[in-house]
Amino acid sequence: MSGRYAILCIDDEETILESLSMELGGRFPGVILELLQDNAEAEALVAGLLASGIEVPVVVCDYIMPGRRGDAVLAAIHRLAPAARTVMLTGQSSLEGVTTAINQANLYRYIAKPWDKDDLALTLQGALESYIQEATIQRQNQALKELNEGLERKVAERTEALRTANAELTEANRKIGEYLGIIDRQVLICRISRAGLVTYVSDALCRRSGYSRADLIGLNYWHALYSATTETLMRDILARIERGQEWEGEILHQCRNGDYYWAHETISPDVCEDGTILGFTSIRQDITDKKAVEALSVTDPLTGLANRRQFQQVLEGEIARARRGARALAFCLLDVDHFKAYNDHYGHAAGDRVLQQLGRLLTESFKRGCDFTFRIGGEEFALLFPVHDAEEAAATAAALVTQVEAQAIEHAFGNPGPHLTISMGVRLIDPAEHALDMDQVFEEADRLLYRAKREGRNRFVMHDGALRPAGTA
Ligand SMILES: [Mg+2]
Structure with a gap:
């Protein structure tokens, strides 16, 4: 001191x-x-x-x-x-x-x-x-006082920091709630338990499908999906997600009222850190409109038949397939006799109705999975279907010509009769015709159709040499 x-x-x-x-x-x-x-x-x-x-x-x-x-x-x-x-x-x-x-x-x-x-x-x-x-x-009191003041300041600072953090958290929670609300309203989401039962569905999914939450919660999702898809696809989906991988693809779902909608669907496993799968999340995107546009672009809007765009593609594919299976095919070109006169006399609307009626007839008559029907322009149609032999092709063609006449559609300028008729050119395609040219097949069928017209209409003409054994020109 x-x-x-x-x-x-x-x-x-x-x-x-x-x-x-x-x-x-x-x-x-x-x-x-x-x-x-x-x-x-x-x-x-x-x-x-x-x-x-x-x-x-x-x-x-x-x-x-x-x-x-x-x-x-x-x-x-x-x-x-x-x-x-x-x-x-x-x-x-x-x-x-x-x-x-x-x-x-x-x-x-x-x-x-x-x-x-x-x-x-x-x-x-x-x-x-x-x-x-x-x-x-x-001095000790002063030191204590300063210490105390320091602590109080720190407490006040921390309290303020906590208050700010809390306010930010509240705001973040509010935003998350808002976003979850938007997702719930806008996105087609479904959550599925490990056992396959539906545990959550978004409002958007309920709205799109027409089902209520109560309808969907607790349903076995895989059973529901199975009814909307094929066994092969279903196996593919389950195999992927059971491995912990995501699956995505297009599935046609049915609404409660029986309507269908196309969805691009992603199914993701909810996997925790140790790899255990806790459940699954499905997110669907409604692609019905996109599908409709796609369908329109390959479909003739008047008759609903495949259009010219699809014609070439299908023709080539089917001929290749027939060649692999050693099956014969019949390729037919047909058109409405005196259609221009019909249109001029009855008007275009009536002409369109006739084409629609013919389209329906073709769809009904050629409805096997291996049958193809096309409207390739104006009053011109094409058919492609497998046959065993020339006799079967001739019988099918004859039946169709007869069936059209039997519709008894009035045609004031019909020739030979008073009803609307068709003419057909039938080109048989032998699977052994290796150097087959598509344009050539089409031209030949067209020539045969022309012959049918020349020979009096309401008939078919068939190229009968195609099914001869290979090498015997
Ligand atoms: Mg003194």
Whole structure:
């Protein structure tokens, strides 16, 4: 504590100051002993010490002095150094002076002159220790206060940070809820348990399918899907997802009211970290419109038959297939006799109706999976179907010609009869005809059709050389 503390002694009598110096000097190691005779300089001295960083823990002051009395001096010092312990010395006690010193200078002790040396020394020792103890406690209190304030600041900061984070979380939750709502309303979603039971369906899926949540929740999804797909596809789906892989493809689903809709469907397993499959999520995209557009582009809109665009593709594919299976095919070109005259006389709407009726007749008559019917333009149609031999082809062609006439569609300019008829060219395709050219087949059928027209219409003409054994031109 060297240099930090000073004990100040004030007395107007030099001999008293000398006694104090002798008695106290060296008694408090490291503490400066300040002696002051002119009490008018007391405040300036204390202020100077404090300014130099020296505290004044103890002030000893005479009571009877010229100018100011000791109680006034101590009161003035107390205002500068409130914690200082003040001790008043006097030979002529005055109750008033002591009271003032107690009240205004926080008097620590009053000592009568002449004093007892040890009593004075012990008193000052006690005062010094009391001051230091109080200062220590104050410093500790201050440190505690600062620590506490720091903690409170941190708590306030964390509270504010938490409040902000909480507000952000609430906002994020609100947005997630909003997005989930949008997904629920817009996306066809279905969740399936590990056991295959439907556990969730979106509003959008309910709306599209016409089923309610209650209808769908708890259903066995795989059974439901099986009715919408083929066994092969179903096996493919289950094999993939059971391996933890995603499956996607197109499936035709049925609505509650019996309508169908095409969906591009993705079925993903919900796999947890250790690879266990917890369930599955199916997301469907309604592609019915896209399918309809696709169908339109290969379908003749008037008759619903395949159009010319599909004609070439199917023809080539079927001939290749027939060649592999060593089966014969019949390729027929047919058209409506005197159709231009019919259109001119009955109008185009009636003409269209006739074409539609003929289209229906062809669809009904050639409905095996291996039969193909086309409208290739105007009143011109084409047929492709497998046959065993020339006799079967001839019988089929003859039946069709007869059937059309039997429709008894009135034709004022019909020739040979009063009803609408057709003419046909039938080109048999032998699977052994290796160097077969599609254009050539078409041209030949067209030539045969022309011959049928020339020979009087309402008939067919067949190329009868095709089924001869290969190599026997
Ligand atoms: Mg005196």
